[in-house]
Amino acid sequence: xxxxxxxxxxxxxxxxxxxxxxxxxxxxxxxxxxxxxxxxxxxxxxxxxxxxxxxxxxxxxxxxxxxxxxxxxxxxxxxxxxxxxxxxxxxxxxxxxxxxxxxxxxxxxxxxxxxxxxxxxxxxxxxxxxxxxxxxxxxxxxxxxxxxxxxxxxxxxxxxxxxxxxxxxxxxxxxxxxxxxxxxxxxxxxxxxxxxxxxxxxxxxxxxxxxxxxxxxxxxxxxxxxxxxxxxxxxxxxxxxxxxxxxxxxxxxxxxxxxxxxxxxxxxxxxxxxxxxxxxxxxxxxxxxxxxxxxxxxxxxxxxxxxxxxxxxxxxxxxxxxxxxxxxxxxxxxxxxxxxxxxxxxxxxxxxxxxxxxxxxxxxxxxxxxxxxxxxxxxxxxxxxxxxxxxxxxxxxxxxxxxxxxxxxxxxxxxxxxxxxxxxxxxx
Numbered sequence: 001x002x003x004x005x006x007x008x009x010x011x012x013x014x015x016x017x018x019x020x021x022x023x024x025x026x027x028x029x030x031x032x033x034x035x036x037x038x039x040x041x042x043x044x045x046x047x048x049x050x051x052x053x054x055x056x057x058x059x060x061x062x063x064x065x066x067x068x069x070x071x072x073x074x075x076x077x078x079x080x081x082x083x084x085x086x087x088x089x090x091x092x093x094x095x096x097x098x099x100x101x102x103x104x105x106x107x108x109x110x111x112x113x114x115x116x117x118x119x120x121x122x123x124x125x126x127x128x129x130x131x132x133x134x135x136x137x138x139x140x141x142x143x144x145x146x147x148x149x150x151x152x153x154x155x156x157x158x159x160x161x162x163x164x165x166x167x168x169x170x171x172x173x174x175x176x177x178x179x180x181x182x183x184x185x186x187x188x189x190x191x192x193x194x195x196x197x198x199x200x201x202x203x204x205x206x207x208x209x210x211x212x213x214x215x216x217x218x219x220x221x222x223x224x225x226x227x228x229x230x231x232x233x234x235x236x237x238x239x240x241x242x243x244x245x246x247x248x249x250x251x252x253x254x255x256x257x258x259x260x261x262x263x264x265x266x267x268x269x270x271x272x273x274x275x276x277x278x279x280x281x282x283x284x285x286x287x288x289x290x291x292x293x294x295x296x297x298x299x300x301x302x303x304x305x306x307x308x309x310x311x312x313x314x315x316x317x318x319x320x321x322x323x324x325x326x327x328x329x330x331x332x333x334x335x336x337x338x339x340x341x342x343x344x345x346x347x348x349x350x351x352x353x354x355x356x357x358x359x360x361x362x363x364x365x366x367x368x369x370x371x372x373x374x375x376x377x378x379x380x381x382x383x384x385x386x387x388x389x390x391x392x393x394x395x396x397x398x399x400x401x402x403x404x405x406x407x408x409x410x411x412x413x414x415x416x417x418x419x420x421x422x423x424x425x426x427x428x
Contacts, residue, residue: 029233029240029241029244029245029248030244030245030247030248030251031248031251032230032231032233032234032244032248033204033208033231033233033234033240033244033245033247033248033249033251033252034248034249034251034252034255035227035230035231035248035252035283036208036211036231036234036235036248037204037207037208037234037248037249037252037253038252038255038256038283038284038287039224039227039231039235039283039287040207040208040210040211040214040215040235041200041252041256041286041287041290041291042118042119042120042286042287042290043118043119043211043214043215043218044197044198044199044200044207044210044211044214045120045200045290045291045294046116046118046120046161046290046294047118047197047210047214048197048199048200049077049078049161049294050091050161050194051194051196051197052077053065053077053089053091054091054194056077061090061091061092061093061188061191061194062090062091062092062093062099062186062187062188062189062190062191063090063186064088064089064090064162064164064184064185064186065088065089065090066086066087066088066178066181066182067086067087067088067089068086068174068178068181069086069170069174070083070084070085070086070168070170070359071083071087071351071359072351072357072359073350073351073352073353073354073359075350075351076350078294078295079291079292079293079294079348079349079350080292080293080304080339080341080348080349080350080405081350081351082165082337082339082360082407083337083339083351083359083360084165084167084168084335084337084360084362084364084407084409085110085111085165085166085167085168086165086166086168086177086178086181087163087164087165088163088164088166088181088184089161089162089163089164090161090162090186091159091160091161091162092115092140092155092159092160092161092162092188093158093159093188093189093191093192094140094141094142094145094155094158094159094160094188095142095158095159095191096189096190096191097142097145097188097189098139098140098141098142098145098147098149098152098188099139099140099186099187099188099189100137100138100139100140100149100150100185100186100187100188101113101126101137101138101139101140101162101184101185101186102135102136102137102138102183102184102185102186103126103131103135103136103137103138103183103184104135104180104183104184105133105134105135105183106128106133106135106166106180106183107133108133109128109133109166109167109177109180110127110128110165110166110167110334110335110409110410111127111128111164111165111166111167111180112125112126112127112128112129112164112165112297112301113125113126113127113162113163113164113184114162114163114164114165114277114295114297114301115140115153115155115160115161115162115163116160116161116162116163116295117155117156117157117160117218118157118159118160118161118214118217118218119156119157119218119220119279119286120277120279120286120289120290120294120295121156121277121278121279122277122278122297122298123153123154123155123156123160124153124155125297125298125301126138126153127165127301128334128410129300129301129410135183136150136151137149137150137151138150138151138152138153139151139152139153140153140155140160140162140188141153141154141155142155142157142158143155143156143157143158156221157218157219158217158218159217159218161295162186163295164181164184166180166181167335169364169366195213197210197213197214198210200291201346204242204245204246204248204249205242205245207249208234208235208240208245211234211235212235212236215235223280223281224281227281227283234248252287255284256287256288256291256347257347259284259288259292259347263306263308263314265308265312266418266421267421267422267423267424268307268308268422268423268424268425268426269305269306269307269308269406269421269422269424270305270306270308270314271303271305271418272296272299272303272304272305273285274299276289276296276297276298276299276304277296277297277298277299277301278298291346291347291348292347292348292349299411299416300411300416301409301410302334302407302408302409302410302411303407303408303411303415303416304405304406304407305405305406305407305408305422306403306404306405306406307403307404307405307406307424307425308424308425309403309404314403315343315401315402315403316380316396316401316402316403316404317401318427319381319382319383319396320379320380320381320382320383320385320396320427320428321379321380321381321383321385321389321427321428322379322380322381322425322426322427322428323377323378323379323380323425323426323427323428324338324377324378324380324404324423324424324425324426325375325376325377325378325423326375326376326378326422326423327375327423328370328373328374328375328376329374330363330408330415330420331411331412331413331414331415331420332408332409332410332411332412332415333410333411333412334408334409334410334411335362335363335364335409336362336363336406336407336408336409337360337361337362337363337364337406337407338360338361338362338378338394338404338405338406338407339351339359339360339404339405339406339407340352340354340359340360340380340394340395340396340397340402340403340404341402341403341404341405342397342400342401342402342403343400343401343402343403349403349405352395352396352397352402354395354396354397355384355395356393356395358393358394358395360394361378361392361394367391368391368392369388369391369392376392377389377392378392378394379392379393379394379428380393380394380396380404380425381393381395381396382395382396382397382398382399385428404425406422
């Protein structure tokens with residue numbers, strides 16, 4: 001309802017203009033609460049992931065933790081994991097000084113080291129694409145710090161997430177992949193204890209209290225001053241109205257839910273925005289990715305495509321079979337894979353258990369059967385399609401909605417600029 005409509009209603013009911021102003025102020029506070037919730041969501045998700053990671057054996061701040069097996073249906077520490085690379089991870093605390101990262105020489109093996117600030121922006125990606133396979137040492141420097149170490153690399157917030165992806169085919173390649181992981185070294189100052197923070201489903205008062213604490217620990221950049229002023233009641237000194245906070249948080253949560261069904265699909269796939277992984281002031285997109293794909297790489301490193309599903313909502317509900325015909329050659333310098341995820345009620349995606357223990361299918365999958373022209377028919381469904389199709393089967397969950405994500409690493413310009421598009425997933 002706009003101001004004119006409010007004034008007309010107020011006149012008809014004999015209400016004063018002061019009442020109208022109060023209603024408009026309450027609506028404005030709810031809008032500010034909505035924007036504050038979405039703005040802080042990446043910080044909340046990063047803090048939640050940090051707390052989850054620190055529960056792992058041997059995990060500590062400024063210490064690398066290696067995952068020695070490819071992610072499967074039991075991996076629930078971050079949404080939409082991949083099944084192509086081994087993860088090595090560390091949350092950084094640079095408040096007491098820089099940290100030094102040593103990258104081993106890995107030759108032709110694909111790897112990437114993404115360092116994300118607490119707002120989930122990739123401040124740097126060191127890897128095959130950017131520095132090559134010879135490795136080196138890099139000094140990770142926090143805000144306002146000086147460094148005399150090798151290759152100073154500036155990080156935008158005092159705390160950050162370092163996430164390494166090391167390519168492996170699994171099986172006999174795992175010992176060599178583990179050796180590659182062990183060559184990554186991280187040295188940093190001994191940090192203080194990590195505070196406990198509320199999660200995204202907390203009560204509004206607890207959520208905003210956590211958001212304020214996280215912003216005090218990792219201040220927003222000057223380019224966010226406008227939204228900081230607009231949301232000051234919730235992310236600043238306050239105070240705020242509890243009912244406006246509750247209404248705004250509900251609106252924000254509905255936005256994250258509706259976002260799943262408001263994607264733009266081109267020939268059956270949604271394509272990432274150019275600012276994926278480095279969001280600028282695109283706060284809503286940043287919040288959606290934090291919820292559905294935390295830790296996403298920038299598009300120059302990897303492109304993530306999501307299939308439209310049965311009704312264009314991004315999820316499938318049918319039993320299948322579905323078919324995806326992949327071209328014989330793709331315009332990329334890395335590799336590709338198609339991943340199957342079960343969809344959770346809160347908008348996240350995880351691998352699903354299946355009789356083949358196959359969570360991903362791609363150009364490195366052993367035993368795939370190609371067509372005479374080199375193309376590849378992939379079969380997706382809840383039951384084995386049988387015959388020769390079994391070799392190319394990506395099993396879906398036995399029940400419930402599921403989603404398909406296609407990853408393409410080191411895409412070439414024609415994939416980045418949209419001249420190349422993937423074929424759609426179709427009902428067979």
